[in-house]
Amino acid sequence: MTRASTSPWPRLLVGGRRAVFGALVVVGLVSSALAVVAAIGVGQALAAGGPPGVAMTAGLLLAFGGIAAARYAERVLGERLGQSFVMDLRRGLVRSMLRPDRRGSLGVLVTRTSNDLAAVRMWIAQGIAPLVTATPLVVGATVFLLVLDARLGGVVAGLLALTGCAVVVIAGAILARARAVRTLRGRLAALVADSARAAPSVAAGGGIEREVARVGRAGELVMSASIHRASAVGAMRALVLAAASAATISVVVVGTGVGLELATIGSALTLTGLLATPLADLGRSVEYRQNFRAARRMIEPALAEEAAAIEGSAPTADGADGADTADDGPVVEVAVGGRTVRWPPRTRVRLDPHEDGALLDVLVDAASGAGRRDAVRIGGDPIAAMSERRRRRLVGAGRSGWLIERGPLARAVTYRRPRLPAESAEAMLRRLGLDPDGLPDGIRTRLREGGAPLTAAQRSIVLAARAMLDEPPLLILDGMLEVLPDDAAGALLDTLRAYPGVVVLGTRRSEAELRW
Known part of the structure; x- marks a missing residue:
């Protein structure tokens, strides 16, 4: 052995x-x-x-x-x-x-x-x-x-x-x-x-x-x-x-x-x-x-795949963010088509899933610690090479259709920032248009089978709340507006307009409709 x-x-x-x-x-x-x-x-x-x-x-x-x-x-x-x-x-x-x-x-x-x-x-x-x-x-x-x-x-x-x-x-x-x-x-x-x-x-x-x-x-x-x-x-x-x-x-x-x-x-x-x-x-x-x-x-x-992935990722040590920062936060760099695009804080990026689906996948993969090592950088450091703790502090990502792990609703919302209290999760859900009091056990409702008993729209709100909690410098949301009712979509857009970091939004809506 x-x-x-x-x-x-x-x-x-x-x-x-x-x-x-x-x-x-x-x-x-x-x-x-x-x-x-x-x-x-x-x-x-x-x-x-x-x-x-x-x-x-x-x-x-x-x-x-x-x-x-x-x-x-x-x-x-x-x-x-x-x-x-x-x-x-x-x-x-x-x-x-x-x-x-x-x-x-x-x-x-x-x-x-x-x-x-x-x-x-x-x-x-x-x-x-x-x-x-x-x-x-x-x-x-x-x-x-x-x-x-x-x-x-x-x-x-x-x-x-x-x-x-x-x-x-x-x-x-x-x-x-x-x-x-x-x-x-x-x-x-x-x-x-x-x-x-x-x-x-x-x-x-x-x-x-x-x-x-x-x-x-x-x-x-x-x-x-x-x-x-x-x-x-x-x-x-x-x-x-x-x-x-x-x-x-x-x-x-x-x-x-x-x-x-x-x-x-x-x-x-x-x-x-x-x-x-x-x-x-x-x-x-x-x-x-x-x-x-x-x-x-x-x-x-x-x-063997797991060992190779760990060896290839070589996470950077936790600590201060990289040197590439603006006055109000770190700069995001994305390698696209042989060139590098720089997004300073408060940049709003709309990506069409049909036209820009590949770029959306690159961003979401980087937020998950996968994909090409140097595809996305924040503060000068590649996201895919960061430790999980540092990556979840700097990046929040959510995609409609993702399943949610089994456990209480409060845990699902604070999953990125597990030390935050349940009150933070409840406040973020209400801000995005989901009232936990309408659920069987409120914020303590236990989710199972990918997110039941929540509806598809409610699951998207939970995923968006998780990604936005504690305002990470880079926020990536894909397909959320298409599954949310009008009032929830409006609440999400209002929150994104005031968001202090870089927001990447995958949606079929036009810039005129977003009004950000």
Whole structure:
């Protein structure tokens, strides 16, 4: 799990996870020692030829109780290790998903953050953890059997070696089939997400049943691939179970065949019995490992894109604005058609979405931290290279049709300036013509599903209020006037006329209609 520093994949053994991993190693060593103690105790009890004494019985109960406690600790520690690692991965995936220049279907991204992360967690929690704890037990038991009787130990060691060779062969098939399942599952998720987003046009075209059939065909491919994978997984589990059973039978056959004492056979049977569970865990570990490798193949490109974007952006440090300023604020520079346009404060720029759509996209992308690095500058510094904190202080942008994140209305308005009080959000909404008192819970109304229960016009007011809050030096609004009712559009224009910074307004209205 530990990769070179250039890999986008996070390291497993960092921070508090080192201590958890160390605790797992201790649990494995303790369980191995307790298994040997239990085997010796059973042998001594059988050699005594009578009922074991109180001390012997208590010792055996303590040994087996300790093994059970170690099993409990392994599960808890493994889950803690897996959840901690997946939390780091989830942050990277969500960060990648929220980038404005991300590629890929939303359905695929949701699958990455659910099914594929579950495979990663399973590998760490129920793959790596049992490997760490079971390996000392298997090695210790085999060594003890060799010491107890070389013939018994040799037979068991040989069975384990043969099982390991067979596992390597089956593991390749599991990996190939797991990759096929995840590829098909991602395609199915993308198809379902795209069909759901296109629901109105699908219904209008009379294609609901066709889409259902299309999703059904994709689902059948996933089902077939999953069953195909299950056959390889089943073979793996059957092989490991057979190996554990064969080890027990071999101890009985070899032990009685060569005339070993009952106490020796009893000790060996105790150990092989205790080996059954860790052997099954090791078999499942191989399965989880292959599922993890298939999931990693899906997750890593998204992490690589995020790492490349972060490296390419190289945010400038927070601090004073650049030197290119006028008396009343920073100057905005935009590279257009091989030349640079300078907009001092209070400049009003009208852009027609049909004629100037490309320039609008450049400005909005820069406000989102995407696009060409030096396309837009404010105060002499490129917007796309700024840290999020500095960029949101200097630039406000809103575009009609944007969805709003889930949460209270006050949070949606103060999203750019999260430290401002809810009263600031309420005042800005009223200024733009939206009275929060008319909503179910006022300024505390919880928005969901992109902005419900707000109407399209109300969502545009919220986006405009967010962009204008605290009066950033550069304000970019696109398509707002076209979706607002006349009174709200008039309130917005009145506010823009008195705005102290640079205003870029994407609208089909003429300069004469704007009167600014």
